[in-house]
Amino acid sequence: MRDTGRDEREMLDAGAVFVCRCEEILLDEIVAAIADGAQSVDDIKRRSRAGMGTCQGIFCVPVIAAMVAQATGVPIDRVAGITARPPVRPVMLEALADLHSDVADEGESTASDEEGL
């Protein structure tokens, strides 16, 4: 749990900009990670958790990629490679506990619904 609201709140001022809305990662932290040697979006993800939250990066990766490209001089299409990991939507853990097979062709599906994995 990262409930560190009280300690870190001084990092927030009226001009604070969130690049990663989900994990609350500030623009200044992305800048610092790049200055510290991050060379790609995946690097930034690993160092800061940006891109690892609920939206899986859709609302921050384009910005981070542009920042890295600008800072490193590497063209954006070399910098922006990211690893898409499941799940791409939030999934309740309980739902994963009980998976069963299904087949798109319904003519075959009725038996396999009951078979489990």
Added chain:
Amino acid sequence: MEERGESGDHGATRISAHPILGDLPQGPPIEFTFDGAVVVGRQGEPIAAALFAAGYRVLRTMARFGDARGGYCMVGRCTDCLVVVNGISNVPACLTPVTAGLDVRIQFGLAEIAPEEAAERGT
């Protein structure tokens, strides 16, 4: 267009008449509570829509800095509208339809409700 029934001094309202979409059909009202206060929703709409129409803006606060959020993407992809519903945390208000009697609360951080409410409920 007349602006009856605006909520809050920010002028939130249901759009009851629309040049393209027509009149908003009257449906059975769905009553639920938000932090203990009664909110009247419309059949089929998500919790977030009912709350915004009622004039509420804050749905949750965040874990790291405690900043307030009030919805952003409306399609269940971001993290701004997660609320506590009937004691269950991380419920996306933008996707969850209103149903009668829901107990909806502002979510503090990753899973909390306000300390006063928690004391009241004995949790």
Added chain:
Amino acid sequence: MTPSVVVVGAGPAGLVAATEAATAGASVTVLDERAEPGGQLRYRVQPVTSGIGSDAERPDRLADRLLDDALAAGVRFRCDATVAGCFAGLELLLIEEGATSRVVADAMIVATGSTDLPYPFAGATLPGVFSGRGMQILLNTHRVRPGRRFAIIGGASDAEELAVDVMLAGGEVVWSGIAPAPFLRAEGADGVRRLAVGSDHYAVDVIAIAVGRQADPALATMAGTPLAFSPDLGGLVPQIDDSLQSPVRGLFVAGDAAGVGSVAAVIAEGRLAGITAAASLGLASNEDVAAVRAAGGPELTWRLGRRTTLEAVTVQPYE
């Protein structure tokens, strides 16, 4: 046994892809996470041009038309069905009513559309600040206007369409434009009250960020489809050939998920994906595919041409 096709996404591209594949003889199932098919056509209200049959028409009427065609062709729909992942062998992880299941088909068409581009600035996370599409859904689907005075960040067609949507909903557009992010600051205690643009201040209740859209092909990427960067198509797009085929066997991508485009463009592309998928299953010929490609008009030709010059970014498929 009839070859099966699963289409992820019931927006305009997915609907026509499904119809095309079903007409060619495939057993087609469409999965969509929303409650009803139609995608963007369900929350946009101003007339759109489809390139098929009609002049500009209301988006929801076009959606109904495309849905009717799909149902008539025998396409099956599973709505409120969220695809959370795509694994080896094109196996999909599906969530319906809180329960998970797996779905496998002989071919898969990813038509998952696009998402709003982000535009971070000071105060952009305040309550009352929404993404452009989020605002359209709130106004047009849920019929709720979350405030009276609006600022719209964005300078192109998405922002323009949203500005008119706001006015149709009885709201006031106080400011609209695309100032550089360092010049923007949203301010307010419980929610946004003001937008500062440089040294100017505007009293606003709502801010919508409508700077454009980006492709959302995450399922295709997860399966191993490389990405390439195309400014014309909205940024990172899946690298597919001019038949919309991914290097991953049996996988096709169409519509906004393959690069942001107009409704007419994504419909033409959806049709091509459907016939190409059918051809890959032996249900259509190369001539059939060529005929559909030719019928797609200049919009489709342009889109297909954009991709041939792209170079792949190295991407890790999820294993």
